[in-house]
Amino acid sequence: MKASPLKRYAEVRDKYPREVVLLRSVGCSWGRCPFCDYRHDADRNAARCVGFNREILKSVRGSCNGALQIIDSASFNELPAGTLFDVVETCARAQIRTLVLEQHWSYRDTLRSVRDTFAAFGVACKFIVGLESFDYGFRETVLKKGMGRVLPEEAGRYFQWANLLCGLEGQTLGMIEADITAGLRRFERIIVNVFVPNSTPFRRDEALVEAFYRSPLFARLKDSPSAEILDIRSPLAPDTLGGIGYPEASSAQNNVSVPS
DSSP, X not given: OOOOOBOOEEEEOSSSOEEEEEXXXXXXXXXXXXXXXXXXXXXXXHHHHHHHHHHXXXXXXXXXXXXXXXXXXXXXXXXXXXXXXXXXXXXXXXXXXXXXXXXXXGGGGXXXXXXXXXXXXTOEEEEEEEEEOSOHIIIIIISOOOXXXXXXXXXXXXXXXXXXXXXXXXXXXXXXXXXXXXXXXXXXXXXXXXXXXXXSSOOBOHHHHHHHHHSHHHHHHTTXXXXXXXXXXXXXXXXXXXXXXXXXXXXXXXOOOOOO
């Protein structure tokens, strides 16, 4: 049976309303995160990539307070040049006033130039970093994020939002609580992605996920305007990204997380 196409456009209406698109990059330059198979959604043919992304961007209407989040299989900087021009055009056409963009830590020194470029068109930028965890050993030895010994306050100087990953074998509830506490202290918003099994060898720790959902931390976090908890496998997850990044059939289920 042919796999369903991934959902690539959605609207988020709760907490931080925004339209969300999943675009296709020409490839992730880091590409070493062993838990992530998202990077396979890429096309080295830049011209074909531009045409593909252009069709997705046509769905953007400015329908969620003029905010648009762009996700792709790498960093925003790794979209082809033609797509970057199309994003500018889309912002003008749909009256987008805020862009939410994800970048790898290695691109931190380019954020100012990206922000200045869009500011010239009247668009403000918020940047997301895929931290996954502040636990250095876990993040760099197991997840291989390539960030070194970055501290929460240092990351918070460059990025406004942070992706955190929880529910993996090898984590503990204490690690998750420490990550979320540090994230809320240093960032405007955190997105807690509860791990969903994919084509990699990494496995979801169901007992740990259950403990997280029973914890006082989750009880406080689920209604927080500064946090989103995403998990396609559990109806307890309070937030949704509209099914972005998952097959259309799966996205019709309750809540959906996006791999970081």
